[in-house]
Structures are given as structure tokens and as C-alpha cells.
Amino acid sequence: xxxxxxIGETLKFYRRLNNVSQKDISTGICSQAEIxxxxxxxxxxxxxxxxxxxxxxxxxxxxxxxxxxxxxxxQARILDQALRKLVRENKFxxxxxxxxxxxxxxxxxxxxxxxxxxxxxxxxxxxxVDYRTTSVLFARLIDQEGLQVQxxxxxxxxKMALSILYAECEQYQQAEKIYTDVLQFTTEISGLKEERLxxxxxxxxxxxxxxxxxxxxxxxxxxxxxxxxxxxTSYLAHFYYxxxxxxxxxxxxxxxxxxxxxxxxELFSAFQMKQYAxxxxxxxxxxxxxxxE
Numbered sequence: 001x002x003x004x005x006x007i008g009e010t011l012k013f014y015r016r017l018n019n020v021s022q023k024d025i026s027t028g029i030c031s032q033a034e035i036x037x038x039x040x041x042x043x044x045x046x047x048x049x050x051x052x053x054x055x056x057x058x059x060x061x062x063x064x065x066x067x068x069x070x071x072x073x074x075q076a077r078i079l080d081q082a083l084r085k086l087v088r089e090n091k092f093x094x095x096x097x098x099x100x101x102x103x104x105x106x107x108x109x110x111x112x113x114x115x116x117x118x119x120x121x122x123x124x125x126x127x128x129v130d131y132r133t134t135s136v137l138f139a140r141l142i143d144q145e146g147l148q149v150q151x152x153x154x155x156x157x158x159k160m161a162l163s164i165l166y167a168e169c170e171q172y173q174q175a176e177k178i179y180t181d182v183l184q185f186t187t188e189i190s191g192l193k194e195e196r197l198x199x200x201x202x203x204x205x206x207x208x209x210x211x212x213x214x215x216x217x218x219x220x221x222x223x224x225x226x227x228x229x230x231x232x233t234s235y236l237a238h239f240y241y242x243x244x245x246x247x248x249x250x251x252x253x254x255x256x257x258x259x260x261x262x263x264x265x266e267l268f269s270a271f272q273m274k275q276y277a278x279x280x281x282x283x284x285x286x287x288x289x290x291x292x293e
């Protein structure tokens with residue numbers, strides 16, 4: 001098979017990601033045939049043409065000329081952002097259409113793995129498969145792709161998805177085992193510190209559900225310390241709220257409970273996280289030490 005120049009593959013990737021035809025992108029710039037030749041590696045575009053194409057695609061020109069591993073990772077990141085937004089909005093059919101548009105025999109391993117992850121997520125969310133089948137598919141993705149070595153970030157995400165899946169299905173012991181395993185994994189890899197915050201937050205939620213306050217408080221204390229170290233104020237506010245919930249349930253330190261809920265409310269308010277601030281105000285008003293007017 002003839003190798004296509006990375007510029008041609010990259011142009012095709014972003015064009016399909018934006019659901020733009022060759023005719024549409026060529027209008028006012030060049031001929032459709034010219035775009036086809038570029039994408040098929042028959043001609044190299046001029047700098048001026050690349051600039052015009054980058055403007056139409058709303059991407060920096062530097063993205064069209066990247067090569068190698070950095071280029072593949074950036075494509076996977078851009079695709080991941082687009083698919084994640086669609087899944088959050090429950091636009092599953094559109095998500096599948098985007099994946100079909102960008103998929104090709106030359107798709108990088110990074111892009112292919114991301115798409116497989118979303119295929120599994122969507123199949124479960126659309127109730128095409130049950131949680132047992134989903135857990136098997138996630139485990140197979142981890143093993144077949146060697147994610148723990150090849151793609152630690154995606155490995156972490158798949159494991160987190162599994163733990164949330166088990167918790168939703170009240171398989172709490174299996175969910176907790178995944179949390180403890182992944183916490184060990186993120187301890188060994190320093191580049192996953194922010195991901196570790198997500199684990200601690202979700203693990204604390206699980207421990208609250210299964211009524212393990214002592215362990216939950218230890219997890220939250222680590223979360224508070226790491227949030228401060230990484231200057232992740234959003235997580236810090238959530239951890240204070242979680243700690244308030246544990247102290248409230250235990251009923252042993254009313255002053256500490258008030259302090260935690262007040263800190264959560266003030267942090268949510270200060271950083272314009274109004275939705276969360278309103279929730280604290282509505283459900284924990286009696287614990288707040290300083291009441292808004």
C-alpha cells in the first residue's frame with residue numbers, strides 16, 4: 001500500500017471530523033481535485049494553501065504539518081474531546097457517525113483505541129449490551145491493546161469506567177478492588193497525578209455509599225492535600241463537601257462539619273461554580289457558618 005504523506009492524512013482527518021466535504025473545503029480556495037490529490041499524497045500543498053485550509057477547518061496550521069508520535073497523540077486528543085462532548089450530551093448516533101467519518105485503514109493506534117473505547121461506552125449507554133458484557137469488552141480492550149504499557153491514560157479511563165459500572169450495578173467489592181488497584185498504578189506513574197484526584201473523589205463516593213467513614217476520611221484527606229498541591233480548586237471544594245458528609249453522618253464533630261460545608265460553599269462561590277454553590281446552600285444551609293444575604 002502506498003504511504004500517504006502525513007499532511008494529506010491530517011487534512012482528511014480534520015475535514016472528516018468537522019463533517020466537511022472536499023467540495024466545501026475547496027470552495028473559494030482551490031479545486032476539489034486539488035484537495036483530493038493532497039489527501040491522496042499526489043501533491044504537496046503550498047504554505048499559502050495550508051493557511052487557507054487551516055482557517056476553514058478552525059485549526060492552527062501547525063496541526064496540519066505535525067508528524068510522528070506527537071501528531072498521532074494530538075489527533076487522538078482532539079477526537080477524544082469531540083466524542084466525549086457528544087456522549088455527555090447523549091448524542092450517541094452523532095458520535096458513531098463522527099467515528100465512521102474519521103475511521104480509515106490508516107488510522108493511528110491511538111485513534112483506533114479511543115474509538116473502540118467509545119464504541120463500548122455507547123453500546124452500554126444505548127442498552128445494546130448488559131453490564132457483564134460491557135465489563136468483558138473493557139477487559140478485552142485492556143488486554144488486547146496492552147493499555148497499561150501502550151496507553152496508560154486510556155488504561156486509567158477504562159478502569160475508572162469499569163469501577164463506576166460495577167458501583168452502578170451494586171457490585172461494590174469489585175468496584176473497590178479496581179479503585180485500590182488503580183491508586184497503586186497512579187502512584188507508580190507520576191504523570192497521572194490529576195487522574196489520581198478523580199480516583200480519590202469517586203472512591204470516596206463509593207465508600208460513603210457503603211458506609212465506610214473511616215476509610216473514606218483517609219481517602220478524602222489525601223484528596224485535599226493533592227488538590228492543594230496541584231492547585232485544583234474544583235476538586236478541593238468537592239473534597240470538603242464530601243468530608244462534611246462523612247462528618248455529618250458520623251455525628252461526632254459538628255464544628256468540623258460546619259467548617260467543611262462552609263469551605264465547600266465559599267470555594268464553589270469564589271470560583272463561579274454556581275450550580276454547586278446553590279446545592280450546598282439549598283441542602284446544607286443549616287451548617288453554613290456565614291450565610292449569604
